[in-house]
Amino acid sequence: MLRIIIADDHALFREGLKSLLKLHPEVSVVGEVEMAADVGPAIARTPCDLLLLDLQMDQSMLAVAQRTRRRSSMRPRGTQ
Numbered sequence: 001m002l003r004i005i006i007a008d009d010h011a012l013f014r015e016g017l018k019s020l021l022k023l024h025p026e027v028s029v030v031g032e033v034e035m036a037a038d039v040g041p042a043i044a045r046t047p048c049d050l051l052l053l054d055l056q057m058d059q060s061m062l063a064v065a066q067r068t069r070r071r072s073s074m075r076p077r078g079t080q
Helices: 011-021 036-045 061-071
Strands: 002-007 027-033 050-053
Touching: 002 011, 002 036, 011 027, 027 036, 036 050
Parallel strands: 002 027, 002 050
Antiparallel strands: none
């Protein structure tokens, strides 16, 4: 099972992405956040294999991504 946390400030986008991911039984959305400040706590309380992170969410998202990478065992697989 691939456990995913979605971080995006657009609720409609998060809902659409969750709907698409539900079509795949091997995927589970285990969390979602809409603010950069909530990414770290979400990862700390909910183990995940993949963080889908909107880097344009706010100006601090790149810093959040870098801190998250240093604090976790997650490794980036690609960026846009």
